[in-house]
Amino acid sequence: MWADLARRTNRLVPDASVAAVADALDYLCLAQLYLRDNPLLARPLTPADIKPRPAGHWGVCPPVNRMLAALGPLQAAVPDGYDLHVLHGAGHAGPSALAHAYLTGRLGNARPGLSPGEAGLRELVSGFPRADIGGEITPMIPGHLYTGGQLGPALAIGQGTVLDAPHRLSVVLIGDGECETGTTAASWLATRALHGTGDHGTVLPVVLLNGLRMGGPSVLSTLSRAELTAYFTGLGHRPVYSDGLGTGQLRQALAEALGAARPLGIPGTSSVLVLTLDKGHGAPARLVGTPAVHKTPLRDPAGAEFEVLAEWLASYQPAQLLTPGGRPRPHLLPALPQPRPGPAVLPAPRGCVAAAAQVAAHAAGRPFAQVVPEVLRARAEQGPFRVFSPDELASNRLDLADDEGCPAPWAVEVLSEELCHAWAQGYTETGRHALVATYEAFAPITLSLIQQQLKHRSVRRHAGLAPLPSLVYLLTSLGWHNTLTHQNPSLTTALLASGDPTLHVLTPADPARAAAALTFALRKLDRCTIVVAGKHTHLQHPLETVDEELRHGIAIWPHLTHPGTGEPDLILASAGDLPAEALTTLARRLHADRPGLRLRYVHVHDLTALAEDGTRPLALAPDAFARHFGTRAPIVLATSGHPADLHALLGRRHPGPRLTVLGYRDPGRPVSQEHLRELCGLDDAGLWKLATALTDTPKEIPA
Numbered sequence: 001m002w003a004d005l006a007r008r009t010n011r012l013v014p015d016a017s018v019a020a021v022a023d024a025l026d027y028l029c030l031a032q033l034y035l036r037d038n039p040l041l042a043r044p045l046t047p048a049d050i051k052p053r054p055a056g057h058w059g060v061c062p063p064v065n066r067m068l069a070a071l072g073p074l075q076a077a078v079p080d081g082y083d084l085h086v087l088h089g090a091g092h093a094g095p096s097a098l099a100h101a102y103l104t105g106r107l108g109n110a111r112p113g114l115s116p117g118e119a120g121l122r123e124l125v126s127g128f129p130r131a132d133i134g135g136e137i138t139p140m141i142p143g144h145l146y147t148g149g150q151l152g153p154a155l156a157i158g159q160g161t162v163l164d165a166p167h168r169l170s171v172v173l174i175g176d177g178e179c180e181t182g183t184t185a186a187s188w189l190a191t192r193a194l195h196g197t198g199d200h201g202t203v204l205p206v207v208l209l210n211g212l213r214m215g216g217p218s219v220l221s222t223l224s225r226a227e228l229t230a231y232f233t234g235l236g237h238r239p240v241y242s243d244g245l246g247t248g249q250l251r252q253a254l255a256e257a258l259g260a261a262r263p264l265g266i267p268g269t270s271s272v273l274v275l276t277l278d279k280g281h282g283a284p285a286r287l288v289g290t291p292a293v294h295k296t297p298l299r300d301p302a303g304a305e306f307e308v309l310a311e312w313l314a315s316y317q318p319a320q321l322l323t324p325g326g327r328p329r330p331h332l333l334p335a336l337p338q339p340r341p342g343p344a345v346l347p348a349p350r351g352c353v354a355a356a357a358q359v360a361a362h363a364a365g366r367p368f369a370q371v372v373p374e375v376l377r378a379r380a381e382q383g384p385f386r387v388f389s390p391d392e393l394a395s396n397r398l399d400l401a402d403d404e405g406c407p408a409p410w411a412v413e414v415l416s417e418e419l420c421h422a423w424a425q426g427y428t429e430t431g432r433h434a435l436v437a438t439y440e441a442f443a444p445i446t447l448s449l450i451q452q453q454l455k456h457r458s459v460r461r462h463a464g465l466a467p468l469p470s471l472v473y474l475l476t477s478l479g480w481h482n483t484l485t486h487q488n489p490s491l492t493t494a495l496l497a498s499g500d501p502t503l504h505v506l507t508p509a510d511p512a513r514a515a516a517a518l519t520f521a522l523r524k525l526d527r528c529t530i531v532v533a534g535k536h537t538h539l540q541h542p543l544e545t546v547d548e549e550l551r552h553g554i555a556i557w558p559h560l561t562h563p564g565t566g567e568p569d570l571i572l573a574s575a576g577d578l579p580a581e582a583l584t585t586l587a588r589r590l591h592a593d594r595p596g597l598r599l600r601y602v603h604v605h606d607l608t609a610l611a612e613d614g615t616r617p618l619a620l621a622p623d624a625f626a627r628h629f630g631t632r633a634p635i636v637l638a639t640s641g642h643p644a645d646l647h648a649l650l651g652r653r654h655p656g657p658r659l660t661v662l663g664y665r666d667p668g669r670p671v672s673q674e675h676l677r678e679l680c681g682l683d684d685a686g687l688w689k690l691a692t693a694l695t696d697t698p699k700e701i702p703a
Contacts (some may be wrong), residue, residue, distance in 0.1 A: 001082075002074070002169050002202060003259035010251050011072035011475060017335040018069045019247040020321055021103070024332060025065035026282055027316035032128035033058060034309060040318050040326065045310045048412035050302040056128065056135045057092035058127040059293040062281040063208040063244055064093040064173060068100050070250050071171060075337035079221035083168040083201075087145040089154030089184075090175045091604050097144040098124065098133070103193040103328050106142040106339045110463075111197035121326030139460040143337075145170075147429055148452030153422035155205055159191065160426020162201030162264050164384050168430075169258075171204045173533030176220040177213030177230055191264060193414040204257060205237070215291050222417045227322050228274070237272040244277035254470035282315075284308055310385035325657040335467035345466040352523045353550045360516035360546045368476075369397035370516040376400060376435065379522050380410045385431040386422035387411040396476045397535045417445040424471070425453055433469040433522055440475040440532065441488040447495070454500045454528055467526035474518065478534045478640060480578050480677070484670045490643040492530055493654060496607065496645050500617055504553075505607040506531045507640065510540050513549070513605065520550055532640060537577040541584065545603070553606030554617040554628060560587040568600040570695050575604040576640030579682065581663075583638055586687045598694060602628050607639075612651035622653070628691045629655060634694040638682060639663040659689065 031039055038049040071086060078084045088097070101107035101126050108115025114124055129135025137146035147157050156433045158172035180186050186194060194200070209219040225241075232239040238260050242253035251271060260271035280293025287297045301309040323331055328336060363371035377400060379385050387393075391413045393400060400408040412418065417438060424434040436446075453471060460468070479487030492505050504527055508514040514533035521529035545555035562568065572587055574580040580603060587601050604610060611619040620628065629635055635658055639646055643661040647654065662681045677683040681690065 001260070003255055005074055005077055006109045006251070006258050010255055013073040013334045014221065015251065016074065017331055017333075018251065020329070020332050021072055021335045022066050022069035022247070023100045023316050024321040024328065025068060025096060025229050025320075025322060026062060026105060027313070027318050028102065028124070029058065029061040029065065029095035030074070030282075030313060030316070031125045031318075032056065032095045032098065033296075033492045034127045034313075037122070039121050040322060040324065041313060042324065045313065047306055048301040050306070050309070052302070054296040054298075054301060055210065056095055057295050058095075058234065058297055059210070059212070059279045059295070060090050060092045060175065060208070061096045063210060063275050064088070064096040065099075066244050066247075066250060066277070067171070067206055067208075067275065068096065069335060070247070070254050072335040072337055076334070081167055083165070085145050085158075085168065085170045086143075087147075087154055087161070087170055087172045088137050089151065089173055089178050091138075091146055091149055091174075094134065094136040094138075094141070095128065097137045097141045097146075098128070101141050101143050103332070104336050105337065109339050110140070112144050113589050115308050116327045118324070118326045122320070133187045139456060140463040142339075146390045146456075147425055148449065150448050150452045151178045152183035153202070153418060153425070153449060155184055155187040156190070156422030157426040157429070158205075159187065159194070159264055159669050160423035161430045162203055162638060163194070163386060163423065163427055164198050164432065165430065166263065168201035169204065170201065171206060173206050173208060175213070176207060176209045176211070176218040178221050179207060180213070181220065183416075186416050186419055187422075188232075188237060190414050190419050191236065191270075192267075193412060193560045194265040195267050197265055197409050197412055202261050202263050204261050207272060207274045209274050209276045210281075211289060212279040213296070214294050232272055232497060233269075236269055238269045239272050239274050241276065244275045244281075250275070265528050270689060271519060282312075284312065302593060303534050304516055323604065346469070346525060349523045349525060350410060352520050353547060355523065356516040356520035356550050357547045359519045360512045362541055363512040363515040364543055365540050366511065368511040368514060368533065368537060368695065369399065371511050372474075372533070373398050373400055373516065375515045376404075377408070377564045379433070379519075380408065385410055385425065385522075386427050386432070386434040387437060388424050388434065389413050390420050390442065391415045392477070396437055396439070399435055417442055418449060421446040421449045423591035425449070428469045428471060431468060433472075435472045435474060435518070435522065437474040437476070438483075439477040439486065440491070441477075441479055441486045441628075442481065443491040443499050444488060444494070447491060448496065450491075450496060450658045454498065454502070457502070457526065458500070461526070470521060470524050470527035470529055472518070472521045473530045475530060475532045476535045478532070478578070479664060480640065481534065481536050481673060484667065487664070487666065489532075489664050492532065492607070493642050493645050495528070495530065498651060499615070500528065502527045503608065504618070506605060507576040507607060508533050508605060509574065509577055509603050510537055512540065512543060513546060514577075516546060516550060517605070526610045529621045532576060534577050534640075537581070539577075539581045539584070541580065541603075549603065549605035553609030554602060554604050554620065556628060557601045557603055560584060560591070560599065562598045562600070564598075566598070567630050568598040570597060570691060571602060571630055571633050571635045572638040573602040573635060574603060574606055575638065575646070578640050579638035582677075582682045582684070582687060583636070585684060586691060589688065594695070600630070600633070604637075607645065607649060610646060610649045612649070612653055613634070615651070625653065633658065635659045636687075636690060636694070637661045660694070
């Protein structure tokens, strides 16, 4: 379908229109970098028209502009019910994305002050880099997909966008420097892991082979044409080459590449389009192909290089491309896609707490290996859903096979945490729900990718865009049951430190609560939820407070708490299943051996409930915090993660010396599970000693 569409538009839309769009994009990029007035050169250029401090990136713009121009007729002709997405691997192409959104009118629809016209053009050019949008690609620029500032995951994210979407083509623009990253390198081969996993759309990778990364030659550019062909062929891709200078040749290469492109997951060779164009094409000849063109090539444009800039700008003949009123000339219009309706807004989830509580009741008394897979299978029956795991489903006791033992087609394993995250990111960014399930210790590999996605979504919210399905991670195979190399709970540490208000770290106390936590997380929108749940947990706790835990992130457990509202003698608080096991054992001993001791037991289901008032959506108000943690009583708070996480969350309302936080401490050497608990103060003897010391009771351990 896509190849036929390309061939048809090649016949119907003149090459001259496509070439004119590319020239207009080049000119608008250059004008944004350098001009603060006179955007169409309607009068002779003067040094006063030049920005005192030009900023932005030129080098990546020319090849991106040629691809946007060549894709324009296809985007304009996409029939209803089909999608064509352009996904950028380099955010540096911000001037290109802004210029394209301006010419198509999409930018003006979102921001009337930037509508095509004399005032809009002046604002586009003089305002770059804009404080409200920035100088790089963000979700605030309509018509362009770009999902974070880290180089590497674009191809995998593009693959995620077309999973279970046979109607979609994602064209991914990848810099040759980006091809040096491990994630991009893995993405070419990893498509084989998607064979037989459903009916998917098509990804067309476009490698922008300009010869340079930021400061020197790219590794890919050191390969001969024969070596480059052998490289891509060995990875299962047929390269189609275009030099980027001839518009007709590029359009024919694009049609050829689309004709050889296979839907994702279909065995066999698919295509990759390789666009060769010297970095900084169009700049003064002495600078083209040098690191100087990465950003603004001319260092003194209002002084010694003023005439060079004036000649460079004039070479595009902007009056032949744009009307005096700042609109595209009629001969550009056939190659410009028009604004299309945005994706449907997802309905706000309802009944999340009730549904999750019902799951907990059904899961009561059963092990993790039964109830968590059951939740995931039930979710897969409700609509588009994917589970991604780095070859750890069996190890994590997540048997997702159906009743006949057939593997779940909606679960994909590949031995790369980065790919699992990127596929899930592409899937959720296109409106579907996904889960990444992995070992707790290896999840920090994706930390930068998660943080970039959170920044990206923060910008989306700022732009008023519709919420998307949540990013959900299940961290299991916890370090408490693993060797030293498999102990690292620092993903939650780093994410909590970011302060992102959409982050929730769920620490369920038992398998039933873990099942409820996942049910809840997978129904919510626009969150990042990390569920920390051990696969070994067997102890079950009463479920009378599960509704409150889900709703407020914290609850007092009445079965272990002395009645009454007065100040207790000791407060025990757990966050996680192993802490709950350790502290409930302590609580029962205290009830039995110190019957006069007034005890309060609290379980923290969502760590963010502990946060300083006003900093997180679930942060307890001062009266609620006092109701849970008292005002004078000593507190023992145990977490499965780093104690520092909780100290940082509490902030200025930290209870001070009356709070003791126990959690994971790196032993520095391999130790047994029992010894690790002793080192961290979570063994039975250590907890009894601490509790009796805090309550002035005898220090000996009762028989």
